[in-house]
Amino acid sequence: MAQRIASLDNQTSGLGVGETPAMANLVSSYGTTLFMCILYTTLGSLSIITNIIHLSVYASTCEFRRKYLFFIALEIGELINAISYVLTGMGRGTELLEGSMQDPITVHQCFYTKYWPHALILGTELPAVCMIIISTERIFAVLKPGAYKRVFTGHRKFLLLMLVPLFGTVSVSIGGLSALGSERDRLIPTRHCAIINSTAKWYSTFHFLFGVTAYTMSFASTTMVWSMRKKYSSSRFGSEDKLSVVMAISASSILLVALPAIVMICIRWDVASFNDVQVALTYACPGFLSIANTIISFKFRKELRHQLLLLLGLKKQAAIIKVFSASMKTTQITRHS
Numbered sequence: 001m002a003q004r005i006a007s008l009d010n011q012t013s014g015l016g017v018g019e020t021p022a023m024a025n026l027v028s029s030y031g032t033t034l035f036m037c038i039l040y041t042t043l044g045s046l047s048i049i050t051n052i053i054h055l056s057v058y059a060s061t062c063e064f065r066r067k068y069l070f071f072i073a074l075e076i077g078e079l080i081n082a083i084s085y086v087l088t089g090m091g092r093g094t095e096l097l098e099g100s101m102q103d104p105i106t107v108h109q110c111f112y113t114k115y116w117p118h119a120l121i122l123g124t125e126l127p128a129v130c131m132i133i134i135s136t137e138r139i140f141a142v143l144k145p146g147a148y149k150r151v152f153t154g155h156r157k158f159l160l161l162m163l164v165p166l167f168g169t170v171s172v173s174i175g176g177l178s179a180l181g182s183e184r185d186r187l188i189p190t191r192h193c194a195i196i197n198s199t200a201k202w203y204s205t206f207h208f209l210f211g212v213t214a215y216t217m218s219f220a221s222t223t224m225v226w227s228m229r230k231k232y233s234s235s236r237f238g239s240e241d242k243l244s245v246v247m248a249i250s251a252s253s254i255l256l257v258a259l260p261a262i263v264m265i266c267i268r269w270d271v272a273s274f275n276d277v278q279v280a281l282t283y284a285c286p287g288f289l290s291i292a293n294t295i296i297s298f299k300f301r302k303e304l305r306h307q308l309l310l311l312l313g314l315k316k317q318a319a320i321i322k323v324f325s326a327s328m329k330t331t332q333i334t335r336h337s
Contacts, residue, residue, distance in 0.1 A: 026267050028190055032276035033101060037093035039280045043287045044085025050294040051079040057307050064307065066154065070137065073161050074130040078290045081123030085287055088116040095191045107186045107200075110193035111179035117198035121175055121207060122168050124286070128214035129164045135214075135221040142221075142228050171207075178203040196268040204268055208261035215257045219250040249293060256285040 055075045058068045065072065091114060095101045111117055140148040152160075178200035188197045196204040226247055260283040266272040267279075274282075298305045309315035 026190075026192065026194075026279060027273055027275040028101075028192070029276070030096065032280075033092065033096050033192075036276045036280035037089045037096065039284055040085040040089030041093070042089075043284050043291075044082045044087075044089065047082035047085065047287050047290050048079060050291050051075055051082055053308070054294050054297065055079070056311065057304050060307055060311060064303075069154075069157050070130065070134050070161070073164055074127055074134065077123075077126035077130050077164070080119070080126055081286065082290065084116065084119035084123030085284075087119045091116040092192060101191050102189070103191060104187045104189055105191050105193070106184065107188065107198060108179050108184040110188060110191075110198035111176060114191075114193045114198070117193055117195060118172050118175075120195050121172055124207065124211050125171055126164055126168050128211045129167045131214040131218045133160055133163070135217045138221040138225060142224050175199045175203050175207075194264065196264050201268055205265055208265055212254065212258050212261050215250070215253045219247075219254055222247055222250045249296060253289060256289045259285050 055072065058064050058072045058075065092101070137148070137152050140151060175195075175198075179198060181200055183200045195207055199207075260279075263274055263279060263282045267274060298308060306315055
């Protein structure tokens with residue numbers, strides 16, 4: 001251990017004033033880390049507001065709760081992701097302002113003494129699991145409509161949703177066990193305590209690849225719906241504008257989720273170097289995507305937009321009933337993000 005600390009001292013002796021030592025291939029300085037903390041805290045706060053608005057609309061009527069059950073779970077997952085941004089920004093900001101950001105820390109200490117690595121794990125993986133469930137429902141509805149009616153009943157939907165917290169619990173537990181393994185005493189030069197430096201290499205790699213896989217699956221299932229819609233002129237899969245928007249969002253989601261995954265995996269595997277600003281901007285992409293999805297959802301889903309206006313006291317109940325009745329004539333297998 002003493003040799004490792006001495007090695008770190010040698011690495012940091014040539015740094016300029018105000019610079020922090022590299023975390024793997026993450027190049028840090030006081031200014032860039034401060035930018036990261038401000039961005040995460042601001043973005044997380046905005047995302048929390050949009051997620052709460054979206055959840056309030058979903059939960060406002062019994063019909064909405066039934067129709068958008070899986071999407072409610074997805075919004076809760078994205079709300080947790082938004083909270084993880086705030087926790088990470090506050091945690092790293094505290095370390096920075098207290099002057100302890102440059103103090104070396106082990107993988108074990110990062111996972112078990114800091115409060116944001118677990119939130120970062122759950123914030124990415126819970127929405128990803130929801131995406132997989134929604135995509136599976138969509139595939140069943142297109143390819144196996146008979147099985148879809150049997151499997152995706154109200155009661156069984158709740159059972160499927162139990163997989164989300166179960167998966168999160170198991171994943172965080174495995175991440176914790178990986179921090180107890182051979183890498184537990186690996187020294188990290190700074191106290192960013194990102195996922196890649198709070199868990200074993202294999203676990204952090206799985207974590208980022210899992211999120212990309214979930215969104216790729218969503219795009220594939222949406223493409224399947226689009227293909228079936230083109231095949232049959234009298235489509236029963238929803239309006240053209242909704243499906244087009246879903247296609248565009250699904251495709252862009254893959255890119256926006258893949259960007260932070262590529263950056264973090266490259267850092268962990270010593271492939272490339274990135275500074276805090278680059279990491280912050282790429283890692284913020286899923287947060288920006290969550291906010292954008294909320295705006296687009298209200299833009300292209302009339303029933304949600306009208307229900308929001310009703311909750312704000314700007315619309316009459318009769319108009320909402322009319323819009324919702326028209327919406328119920330289509331199936332609910334396309335997603336808003």
